[in-house]
Amino acid sequence: MTTTKERNVIQQQFKERMNEDELMNCMRCxxxxxxxxxxxxxxxxxxxxxxxxxxxxxAVVDGLIEPDExxxxxxxxxxxxxxxxxxxxxxxxxxxxxxxxxxxxxKNKKHSLPVRLLRKAVFEELFPHPHRMRTITxxxxxxxxxxxxxxxxxxxxxxxxxxxxxxxxxxxxxxPTLKEMKHRPNHLPAQGKTKRRVAFFSGCLMDTMFMETNDxxxxxxxxxxxxxxxxPQQTCCGALHGHSGEKNQAxxxxxxxxxxFEGLNVDYIITNAGGCGAFLIEYDHLLKDDPxxxxxxxxxxxxxxxxxxxxVELDFxxxxxxxxxxxxxxQDSCHLRNVMKTASAPRILLQSxxxxxxxxxxxxxxxxxxxxxxxxxxxxxxxxxxxxxMEQVKETKATTIVTANPGCLLxxxxxxEREGLSDRVRAVHIVELLLEAADASGFTADxx
Amino acid sequence: xxxxxxKQKLISxxxxxxxxxxxxxRLVYSYDATPQFQSLPDAVIAPRNTKEVSEIVKxxxxxxxxxxxxxxxTNLCAGTxxxxxxxxxxxxxxxxxxxxxxxNLTVTVQxxxxxxxxxxxxxxxxxxxxPDPSSxxxxxxGGNINENSGGLRGLKYGVxxxxxxxxxxxLANGDVIRTGGKLAKDVAGYxxxxxxxxSEGTLGIITEATLKLIPMPETKKTMLALYQDLEAAxxxxxxxxxxxxxPTTLEFLDQPTLEVVEAYAQIGLxxxxxxxxxIEQDGPSEVVERDMKKMAEICKEEQAVSVQVAQSxxxxxxxxxxxxxxxxxxxxxxxxxxxxxxxxxRSEIAKMVxxxxxxxxxxxxxxxxxxxxxxxxxxPTCPTDARDREEIxxxxxxxxxxxxxxxxxxxxxxxxxxxxxxxxxxxxxxxGREGIAxxxxxxxxxxPNNIMNPGKVFAKSTRKRVVITR
Numbered sequence: 001m002t003t004t005k006e007r008n009v010i011q012q013q014f015k016e017r018m019n020e021d022e023l024m025n026c027m028r029c030x031x032x033x034x035x036x037x038x039x040x041x042x043x044x045x046x047x048x049x050x051x052x053x054x055x056x057x058x059a060v061v062d063g064l065i066e067p068d069e070x071x072x073x074x075x076x077x078x079x080x081x082x083x084x085x086x087x088x089x090x091x092x093x094x095x096x097x098x099x100x101x102x103x104x105x106x107k108n109k110k111h112s113l114p115v116r117l118l119r120k121a122v123f124e125e126l127f128p129h130p131h132r133m134r135t136i137t138x139x140x141x142x143x144x145x146x147x148x149x150x151x152x153x154x155x156x157x158x159x160x161x162x163x164x165x166x167x168x169x170x171x172x173x174x175x176p177t178l179k180e181m182k183h184r185p186n187h188l189p190a191q192g193k194t195k196r197r198v199a200f201f202s203g204c205l206m207d208t209m210f211m212e213t214n215d216x217x218x219x220x221x222x223x224x225x226x227x228x229x230x231x232p233q234q235t236c237c238g239a240l241h242g243h244s245g246e247k248n249q250a251x252x253x254x255x256x257x258x259x260x261f262e263g264l265n266v267d268y269i270i271t272n273a274g275g276c277g278a279f280l281i282e283y284d285h286l287l288k289d290d291p292x293x294x295x296x297x298x299x300x301x302x303x304x305x306x307x308x309x310x311x312v313e314l315d316f317x318x319x320x321x322x323x324x325x326x327x328x329x330x331q332d333s334c335h336l337r338n339v340m341k342t343a344s345a346p347r348i349l350l351q352s353x354x355x356x357x358x359x360x361x362x363x364x365x366x367x368x369x370x371x372x373x374x375x376x377x378x379x380x381x382x383x384x385x386x387x388x389x390m391e392q393v394k395e396t397k398a399t400t401i402v403t404a405n406p407g408c409l410l411x412x413x414x415x416x417e418r419e420g421l422s423d424r425v426r427a428v429h430i431v432e433l434l435l436e437a438a439d440a441s442g443f444t445a446d447x448x
Numbered sequence: 449x450x451x452x453x454x455k456q457k458l459i460s461x462x463x464x465x466x467x468x469x470x471x472x473x474r475l476v477y478s479y480d481a482t483p484q485f486q487s488l489p490d491a492v493i494a495p496r497n498t499k500e501v502s503e504i505v506k507x508x509x510x511x512x513x514x515x516x517x518x519x520x521x522t523n524l525c526a527g528t529x530x531x532x533x534x535x536x537x538x539x540x541x542x543x544x545x546x547x548x549x550x551x552n553l554t555v556t557v558q559x560x561x562x563x564x565x566x567x568x569x570x571x572x573x574x575x576x577x578x579p580d581p582s583s584x585x586x587x588x589x590g591g592n593i594n595e596n597s598g599g600l601r602g603l604k605y606g607v608x609x610x611x612x613x614x615x616x617x618x619l620a621n622g623d624v625i626r627t628g629g630k631l632a633k634d635v636a637g638y639x640x641x642x643x644x645x646x647s648e649g650t651l652g653i654i655t656e657a658t659l660k661l662i663p664m665p666e667t668k669k670t671m672l673a674l675y676q677d678l679e680a681a682x683x684x685x686x687x688x689x690x691x692x693x694x695p696t697t698l699e700f701l702d703q704p705t706l707e708v709v710e711a712y713a714q715i716g717l718x719x720x721x722x723x724x725x726x727i728e729q730d731g732p733s734e735v736v737e738r739d740m741k742k743m744a745e746i747c748k749e750e751q752a753v754s755v756q757v758a759q760s761x762x763x764x765x766x767x768x769x770x771x772x773x774x775x776x777x778x779x780x781x782x783x784x785x786x787x788x789x790x791x792x793x794r795s796e797i798a799k800m801v802x803x804x805x806x807x808x809x810x811x812x813x814x815x816x817x818x819x820x821x822x823x824x825x826x827x828p829t830c831p832t833d834a835r836d837r838e839e840i841x842x843x844x845x846x847x848x849x850x851x852x853x854x855x856x857x858x859x860x861x862x863x864x865x866x867x868x869x870x871x872x873x874x875x876x877x878x879x880g881r882e883g884i885a886x887x888x889x890x891x892x893x894x895x896p897n898n899i900m901n902p903g904k905v906f907a908k909s910t911r912k913r914v915v916i917t918r
């Protein structure tokens with residue numbers, strides 16, 4: 001609930017901070033409507049479309065309406081998948097508008113005490129601190145390995161959780177132990193001939209909960225001929241903060257990362273999570289009004305590249321990869337596709353693997369409903385979107401679903417679980433499948 | 449304003465979940481794709497069937513509440529902007545394809561069906577629905593019928609009007625009538641079907657339509673002709689038609705349009721030429737080959753610097769898609785994009801292109817031109833800024849002069865976008881006082897309380913005709 005006073009402040013800040021040219025750039029042609037998952041799943045409600053949301057933001061700026069609960073509701077309902085951007089002929093940067101609007105609302109909204117504490121704990125006290133991320137992951141590891149998980153599952157304790165979190169518990173990846181997470185490399189040589197010198201953005205969740213994916217990524221980079229630098233000063237990318245209206249914290253994290261990667265003399269900074277990569281690649285926008293940082297941010301963003309893109313650049317798809325016969329489909333990471341503009345590289349890599357049959361699912365480019373923490377805060381819409389997605393997956397008869405972002409990966413696992421397909425279908429990050437293929441085909445790095 | 453009593457009655461018809469009078473809910477139906485028009489409705493209502501539409505209309509007639517039927521809000525004449533408040537009627541529940549009749553070659557649909565979904569559904573059965581407005585991915589059939597939408601294939605295949613065979617319409621008094629039928633011949637009474645097509649929601653609410661289909665053409669070819677001279681491109685258009693070739697598509701894009709479209713689509717469109725023609729022909733392969741060859745020759749005779757044939761359907765489709773994005777892509781240039789669709793007889797297209805450029809120069813405004821050159825339907829488009837009142841005035845004057853010139857050349861003020869609010873002040877220029885009076889008589893007879901999309905088509909006052917001094 002927002003009070004009248006809060007609304008007045010929010011309205012005032014909309015006038016001051018929202019980019020009016022960008023709002024006016026939307027000429028309301030509606031080309032975005034058919035690509036918007038929430039517009040479709042809400043039964044074609046204009047309020048849940050990009051055009052509708054932009055009109056609402058502009059109406060708040062123009063003083064036509066107040067930023068009331070309904071306005072906030074439509075902004076919250078947005079997945080932030082940004083599928084509306086590539087199809088917009090006018091080139092409206094919807095994602096930037098959304099982020100700014102959410103930030104204004106969050107800043108001026110008095111949350112209830114529990115919500116405030118939770119936001120502070122997660123955004124300020126957890127993600128930016130690698131050792132705390134490791135500790136939490138370590139606890140999960142203990143839970144999984146000590147037999148506690150079995151006990152908890154057997155006693156029905158999980159029934160105390162909301163249905164959503166109960167399902168989440170099932171799909172948690174098998175996480176590494178504290179000990180395993182402690183010794184992370186800072187530098188790795190290329191195998192064979194060194195073709196590129198790259199830095200690796202290891203991320204917060206990726207380097208703890210999804211450590212195996214990070215390890216696979218680095219292994220692939222080495223095989224492809226990359227010397228890798230992993231600066232230990234790096235931190236969380238800030239995407240979750242940025243998308244949740246905690247822009248100032250996102251800026252602080254951005255600065256720390258820019259500093260960590262400056263002066264490394266690398267060709268690229270490699271990411272393996274579409275969500276992180278898309279946020280990193282827009283640091284220049286995030287810091288555009290900060291004269292000390294704008295140019296440094298620009299230099300940083302120019303080096304960002306997704307793992308699949310560099311692998312294609314280094315002809316990894318021409319190395320005779322093989323796997324046992326299976327049908328594979330690919331679920332785009334929205335941010336990898338719509339913001340990092342990387343859509344063909346993962347497909348090129350997958351199609352190059354001998355033995356697999358690659359079947360494109362219908363609307364692979366439509367969001368799976370994971371969208372950061374969307375599946376936790378908007379479970380109903382998220383599950384509706386997921387159910388539609390799983391229909392398309394089933395249509396392909398794929399036994400392996402490949403993704404390129406941890407959120408999507410967990411969501412796909414959840415979808416498999418919900419459909420009762422866990423004995424037949426698996427979901428993997430693309431690097432895991434590629435490494436599997438490299439191992440299976442006796443891959444050797446180029447010596448020349 | 450809707451009284452509480454009327455509101456309760458409306459809710460009892462559609463249910464509370466299909467009646468929305470929240471501020472945000474109304475705001476998002478306060479506009480369409482027309483720049484500079486916005487007006488809040490009093491409520492948004494989503495009926496589930498014809499019976500509910502009829503009951504809603506009766507209530508609105510009783511309480512004198514304006515009704516604006518709205519598809520996806522892509523129209524360009526402010527036709528679906530609720531300028532006088534009232535209710536916006538949306539068709540999100542009435543969006544089914546009811547039947548594809550392969551014996552009679554018809555398709556029967558509810559108004560909320562998206563145009564492209566219909567096209568794909570009939571193409572899956574080897575049938576063809578030609579009208580393809582640029583917004584077809586979004587627009588609905590109900591909207592297309594009400595606006596009599598055209599499209600890229602209009603030159604050879606005609607417009608929406610040419611495919612509507614039968615309608616179910618709810619009249620202002622709540623009566624439900626059915627016009628036409630699945631009939632190739634039918635002269636029983638006035639042709640009300642044609643009357644309702646293009647009536648912009650001012651005569652009744654269309655709740656069902658039966659559309660004509662034709663067999664899919666066997667083959668199709670696409671080419672681009674490049675020019676360093678605008679008028680040479682326009683002359684090629686008239687010359688192709690004069691040579692008794694009617695291509696499916698004959699689209700014109702000038703350099704500024706090419707630049708923005710390429711910036712968006714990135715498919716390698718030439719941006720170093722003054723104009724291109726996008727030409728398509730379909731039909732039996734030998735006819736297509738012959739026509740394409742002949743048209744290429746004509747283009748070259750008219751100083752086309754090169755003629756390139758698309759090598760694959762994917763390439764051809766990319767070209768068409770790029771063309772369809774032209775208007776929205778032009779919106780990149782400036783905050784406000786005003787476009788018109790003045791139309792002239794094909795033979796006058798070169799003159800019109802020339803005049804548009806002279807007028808742009810005279811008023812010192814930038815006008816980019818693209819459009820369906822083959823059917824004389826151009827889209828002169830002005831990137832401007834609504835906040836700059838002085839420039840907007842010059843833009844309006846320039847467009848007035850374009851309208852006047854189009855009429856002088858035997859053309860019209862709008863070829864396919866409709867009159868709505870935007871062109872209402874100019875309608876009399878085209879129809880004359882007597883023409884307006886005849887149309888008003890029809891309107892008054894069918895909608896005596898003026899509840900059906902009031903304020904559209906007929907202006908409160910007509911613009912003074914500009915005198916062209918040249």
